[in-house]
Amino acid sequence: MDIFSGESKLNVKVLVRNPDDYLRETKRDIHKLPRNYDPALHPLEAPREYTRAMNAVKLERVFALPFIGSLDGHRDALTCLGKHPDHLSRLYSGACDGELKLWDVARRKIVYTVQAHDGFLRAMAFSQETSSLYTVGDDKLIKQWKTEEVDGSDLKAPINTVLTSGMLTGISHHRSKPVMATCGEACNLWEHSRAQPIKTFQWGVDSLQSIKFNQIEENILAACGSDRSIILYDMRESVPVRKVVLRMRSNSICWNPMEAFIFTVANEDYNLYTFDMRNLAHAINVHQDHVSAVIDVDYSPTGKEFVSASYDKTVRIYNSRQAHSRDIYHTSRMQRLTCAAWSLDDRFVYSGSDEMNIRIWKARAAEKLGVVKPREKTALRVNAKLVEKFAHHPAIKRIQRHRHVPKHVYNSRNELRSGRIAARRKDFNVRTHTKRPLPVIPEKSKFIVTEQQ
Template sequence: MDIFNDDSKMKVRMLVRNPDDYMRETKRDIHKLPRNYDPTLHPLEAPREYTRALNAVKLERVFALPFIGSLDGHRDGISCLGKNPDHLSWLFSGACDGELKLWDVAKRRVLYTVQAHDGFVRAVAYSQESSTLYTVGDDKLIKQWKCDAEDGSDLKAPVNTILTSGMLTGISPHRSKPVLATCGEACHLWEKSRAQPIKTFQWGVDSLQSIKFNQVEENILAACGSDRSIILYDMRESVPLRKVVLKMRSNSICWNPMEAFIFTAANEDYNLYTFDMRNLTSPLNVHSDHVSAVIDVDYSPTGKEFVSASYDKTVRLYDARQAHSRDIYHTKRMQRLTCAAWSLDDRFIYSGSDEMNIRIWKARAAEKLGVVKPRERAALQVNDKLVEKFVHHPAIKKIQRHRHVPKHVYNARNELRSGRIAARRKDYNVRTHTKRQLPVIPEKTKAIVSEQQ
């Protein structure tokens, strides 16, 4: 710092130090030391970083405790879950006995309980356009509920009820228009002020299981059919757009909230298929690892990951661009999964199963809950980068990938792997000893039967 005095015309140079660079935050904190980043002064930097990465990945597995708690109160199996964008700690759950509950996840208590339907509550969806909740059930009713009160007392009675001609299995509200899409015997579009559908789409399907509006291209919606098909609709058109038929039926579908054309379907053949709606001849990725039918799928708010729930009693987390899961969650008492949801703050995962419990998990198993100081956060970020740098080293890769799984999952996984190896060996032998060469079918397209437009 230079100081000028007008009287004496003298120039004084002073040293200025920022106390944050060398002062401790607390008495128990470590002393801060300056560091010279000249690479010539650190000849053992790579071995030191490798050791830090190895310790970091070991500590990550030590602190990997994903299960937070459970929400107990339903008297029958959980059939569906719903989120409220206006209240991040609110969770709606529908049960097989027609009961609808509103939970405060932060306090782990029920805010309100109402008998919504006779029979299963098939789907729950919240509309941001009208700030209301919609439910459908086996009693052929679409019910609209207000949920503005902080204690959830608005759920005493529905504000609107629509009687339909057939049983409904799914519902999805439009993001910015007063339009609903329902699925059952066909795909119906409803206006909230009318008791009759404004449009009906049919394409030779007995019934539809799941339907979802695209959150980016708002006029596009997709549905899963009982004839093993995935059908795309445009609400501005009078007929469906495209249909792709797989070898087995899809149970649920979810659009990527950040990429307009990408969606993922949960299939009965133990896999999940990610498609680009512009080209349905081949999936972008096939996500494996489950050992039983996949029932539900939901994307994270960032669009980079998704969660799947399966009949093999496990919840798996996938990177949207990877074929294998990055983590698996399970407990001893958790039975077959029926639904899963990723929280809108990207920190938690909810799963519902048929033994009447809703479980809360951390989206990142080793993440610390609570206050994280700046220096601790910086150290965790450095550790993550070091693990990413050395992730292909055998010791680090083995520790990072290892997961304890239930015995039935372990045995079923080995059996499926041996079956795939045998099929691959048979295909190799047939090609080797056959004069007439057979066409090579990529693995990704083996699940596709046909595409129709």
């Protein structure tokens, strides 16, 4: 249709529909539905994919067998685990009796055992520059061990020993420089060639439990204090940079290996907190689900997930951006967890516990070990995409999230949930019946007491 107005011309396109395509001849006829006659499109594509997704998620739970085996040989409870940066099959472990063991994870055998310290062996750290392992213990010593020999024979005696003024509880090594940091009564920086610390940081804390160097911003390190604080240091400065105090004490800290400013702490209040060091006024995420104090945390090499070990006798795996765990690992014999580590090939998780065992788990419970053929890889990728596509459907979501947990965890979780609901109800009642408006504190800031700079 053309409409003329003087010299202007306007083209109007009119939508024409044939009533025979959508109207019934009589009311007893069935309704006419539009249909795409393209042979490449299947009329039942969505139902068919839903059925495949349902089968895939069921098979995933059927084949979810995360436990691989245990490493038995310690005579006292585990305190720490160390991963060799160059050899995937080498694992170092320290115990409460001061023993240091080297394991061949592939064969599940002890390679070498040495009495490293008198009393607890508290922590260990690797130096890639010198291929050395550094350990600290209750005997106030820092010991350096060579780790080049396959049979562990270079662990017979330490190549260097440094006597310090106080008991040490943690150690971390700089990624590229010959510098390490220890924590105890204070945070000390050491060089390999010196027997005295080159720098000491103190900020009114009785003692520090855990210390870690940032692997990207290499001059930054963080520590957890006994006064419930998390302290950030810059080794180029002479004083600590920033401090945040939480409601309860943090037991362990770990930096994200792929994001420079992100770190996660394991806390006594059953939660883990992920912070951005540029803004400590509130947490990025609060990771829940544990029902007892969280003792240790370690990131995967990809930085997308981390593993936590808790006193509730369970290991949980979290997505770094989600509040709830994606998986929980437990056995009837496993007691309170003291340490956890994620293997450098992103396939396995190690846990150490009070009953003197190291357990090896799959990082993804349903993953097949061994050779996977190309056709099988393609099928697994397709199934994973289908499950991801229909992840929010109630039936698939229920199957995917369902886990069997120990009875004490199940009961404790219900008690904690009831407590949270009661606290929320009380807060609502107070706000409803109080004339003076109360400040609204976000959930991600409630556990923070103060921030100091």
